[in-house]
Amino acid sequence: MAMMPRMELxxxxxxxxxxxxxxxxxxxxLSHLELQNFVDGxxxxxxxxxxxxxxxxxxxxxxxxxxxxxxxxxFARAESLxxxxxxxxxxxxGLDNVFQSEQPSxxxxxxxxxxxxxxxxxxxxxxxxxxxxxxxxxxxxxxADLSLQDHLSAQLDLAVSDAAQRIIGRHLIDAVDDSxxxxxxxxxxxxxxxxxxxxxxxxxxxxxxxxxxxxxxxxVAECLAIQLRDRDRFDPAMQALVANLHLVAxxxxxxxxxxxxxxxxxxxxxxxxxxxxxPKPGRGFGGSAAETVVPDVFIRxxxxxxxxxxxxxxxxxxxxVNQTYHARVSKxxxxxxxxxxxxxxxxxxxxxxxxxxxxxxxxxxxxxEIVRQQDGFFAHGxxxxxxxxxxxxxxxxxxxxxxxxxxxSNKYLTCSRGVFEMKYFxxxxxxxxxxxxxHSAEAVRFRIKQMIDEESPSAVLSDDAIVTKLKxxxxxxxxxxxxxxxxxxxxxxxxxxxxxxxxxxxxER
Numbered sequence: 001m002a003m004m005p006r007m008e009l010x011x012x013x014x015x016x017x018x019x020x021x022x023x024x025x026x027x028x029x030l031s032h033l034e035l036q037n038f039v040d041g042x043x044x045x046x047x048x049x050x051x052x053x054x055x056x057x058x059x060x061x062x063x064x065x066x067x068x069x070x071x072x073x074x075f076a077r078a079e080s081l082x083x084x085x086x087x088x089x090x091x092x093x094g095l096d097n098v099f100q101s102e103q104p105s106x107x108x109x110x111x112x113x114x115x116x117x118x119x120x121x122x123x124x125x126x127x128x129x130x131x132x133x134x135x136x137x138x139x140x141x142x143x144a145d146l147s148l149q150d151h152l153s154a155q156l157d158l159a160v161s162d163a164a165q166r167i168i169g170r171h172l173i174d175a176v177d178d179s180x181x182x183x184x185x186x187x188x189x190x191x192x193x194x195x196x197x198x199x200x201x202x203x204x205x206x207x208x209x210x211x212x213x214x215x216x217x218x219x220v221a222e223c224l225a226i227q228l229r230d231r232d233r234f235d236p237a238m239q240a241l242v243a244n245l246h247l248v249a250x251x252x253x254x255x256x257x258x259x260x261x262x263x264x265x266x267x268x269x270x271x272x273x274x275x276x277x278x279p280k281p282g283r284g285f286g287g288s289a290a291e292t293v294v295p296d297v298f299i300r301x302x303x304x305x306x307x308x309x310x311x312x313x314x315x316x317x318x319x320x321v322n323q324t325y326h327a328r329v330s331k332x333x334x335x336x337x338x339x340x341x342x343x344x345x346x347x348x349x350x351x352x353x354x355x356x357x358x359x360x361x362x363x364x365x366x367x368x369e370i371v372r373q374q375d376g377f378f379a380h381g382x383x384x385x386x387x388x389x390x391x392x393x394x395x396x397x398x399x400x401x402x403x404x405x406x407x408x409s410n411k412y413l414t415c416s417r418g419v420f421e422m423k424y425f426x427x428x429x430x431x432x433x434x435x436x437x438x439h440s441a442e443a444v445r446f447r448i449k450q451m452i453d454e455e456s457p458s459a460v461l462s463d464d465a466i467v468t469k470l471k472x473x474x475x476x477x478x479x480x481x482x483x484x485x486x487x488x489x490x491x492x493x494x495x496x497x498x499x500x501x502x503x504x505x506x507x508e509r
Contacts, residue, residue: 023351023352023355024351024355024358024359025406027355027356027359028359028362028403028406028407029406029407029409029410030410031410031411032294032296032312032314032315032316035315036317039319039352039356042352043319046345046349046352047325047329047345048321048322048325048326048342048345048346048349049320049321049349049352050319050320050322051317051318051319051320052318052319052320146285147285148176148178148180148215148282148285149173149174149176151211151285152173152176152207152210152215152216153170155210155211156170156173156207156210159206159209159210160203160206164199165199165202165203167193168193168195168199168200168203169203169206171189171192171193172189172200172203172204172207172216173207173216175189176215176216176282177282178282178283178285179281179283180212180214180215180216180217180223180280180281180282180283181216181217181218181223181282182204182216182218186200186201186204204216208226212278212281212282212284213226213227213230213278213281214226214227214277214278214279214281215281215282220245220279221242221243221245223279223281224242224245224277224279225242227277227278227281228242228273228277233273237260237261237262237266237270238270240259240260240261241256241259241260241270241271241274242274244259247259248271248274250492250496251496251497251499251500251503252496252499253267253268253271253499253500253503254499256271267503268503271503293412293419294312294314294315294412295312295315295412295413295414295419296311296312296315296363296411296413297309297310297312297363297364297367297411297412297413297414298310298311298312298413298414298415299367299371299378299413299414299415300415300416301378301416307371307375307378309364309367309368309371311360311363311364316356316360317356319349319352319353319356320353321346321349321350321353326342326345326346329342330342362399362407363407363411366393366397366404366407366408366422367413367422369393369396369397370388370393370413370422370425372396373386373388373392373393373396373425374386374388374425377417377425378415378417381417382417382442382443382446383443383446383447384443385425385427385443385446386427386440387427387428387429387430387438387439387440387441388425388426388427388440389426390404390405390408390426407422408423408426409423424442427440427442427443428440428441429441430444430475430476430477430481431476431477432474432475432476433471433474433475439475444470444475444477444485445485445488445489447470447473447475448466448482448485448486448489448491449489449491451466451469452466452486452497455497457498457502460494460497460498461494462494463479463482463483463486463493464479466482466486467479467482470482
């Protein structure tokens with residue numbers, strides 16, 4: 001068959017990933033801190049956007065899963081700023097290509113009951129920083145925790161007078177990580193500075209004498225050895241113990257006694273002293289900023305036994321499009337370039353407010369369905385956590401699994417049992433014996449930990465014994481799965497636990 005070029009005209013359908021669609025997808029998976037930073041950048045770039053500093057509006061479905069209460073005047077005001085016709089005209093595409101219809105189908109409404117959770121347009125909470133945030137807003141930004149590097153540098157200036165040694169010392173201090181360990185080999189530092197390894201080693205010994213004790217060590221053994229020398233406790237027996245930390249991790253006290261040449265009482269005291277040392281001496285200083293977990297959703301019990309689900313207004317930026325300013329600058333535009341810029345700013349502002357609204361609506365829908373599916377957990381605790389996957393939530397609320405995955409990433413909810421990441425509630429299923437209901441993997445993991453915590457030194461449970469007890473409780477699980485869950489909880493094997501419990505019992509006597 002001869003091959004020859006030819007022209008064909010074909011018609012087909014495909015999803016066009018517009019920049020606006022990509023932005024809407026990106027906003028779904030941002031945490032509230034990332035979202036605040038993104039919105040702050042948009043406020044700087046877009047003169048038509050401004051924060052809405054009005055009172056927070058209710059963002060809660062009444063009765064736990066019903067429609068959200070909406071103020072009619074606020075709803076009308078927000079809707080006037082986000083007209084679908086104007087946005088579709090500027091974008092050259094319909095909004096249905098990006099967002100699903102806000103009106104649920106008849107089949108979905110019948111399946112989900114009152115699970116449709118519309119929220120008022122443009123109602124978002126914002127707590128942006130400024131000079132007018134109150135007496136603590138500005139001053140709080142002027143103070144910072146003393147970093148480990150600053151603390152060590154101050155000691156270096158007092159301990160070392162030689163200029164060359166100070167330069168070496170500063171390079172060593174710069175190589176110390178937040179935990180207090182030297183994160184770069186000495187040979188590389190020496191090669192970079194063009195000096196001998198011996199000179200760098202000599203300065204390193206000086207830095208290792210600084211406060212906090214154990215800083216600038218190259219591994220855990222060296223860190224503990226420095227701290228023991230400072231306490232004048234690094235005798236030959238302790239040196240042997242530090243050199244065999246793997247036996248300490250295994251709780252092989254019999255082997256440790258042979259290596260160190262001590263009896264049961266001495267080895268128990270030595271291990272206890274090791275445990276009182278700080279394996280991360282640098283963590284007491286300001287390093288990487290620790291982020292406080294702020295929940296995106298509040299879950300509260302209602303008097304009638306249902307659940308009240310509130311969006312946290314502090315995690316949702318509240319923006320408005322300044323239509324008055326847009327009208328004024330549009331009239332003052334002098335050329336096509338300025339008109340195009342103003343039109344683009346309006347298009348971006350309208351799209352952002354609508355994307356934020358859709359993001360809040362989607363978070364609320366997903367959180368409400370999670371609460372409905374995991375009602376037993378919120379009412380009775382972790383043992384009643386049910387198996388759950390993304391598809392179950394996606395089918396219930398009429399969305400794609402990828403959308404649910406993005407919504408639950410970096411989002412947290414708080415209830416009477418604590419703060420949990422939304423992904424915590426998605427757990428694999430463990431089969432039940434007979435025809436019983438499947439169990440959540442997280443609930444089974446909790447049962448295993450509970451059983452091990454309650455065991456006595458004379459009756460330490462092996463993995464096989466745990467399997468037998470779980471099967472008696474209606475959980476069909478393999479031994480290798482028990483071992484995997486036990487290791488994920490950082491619980492040692494039955495032999496290591498028995499050694500530790502026996503050693504502790506002897507030391508107490």
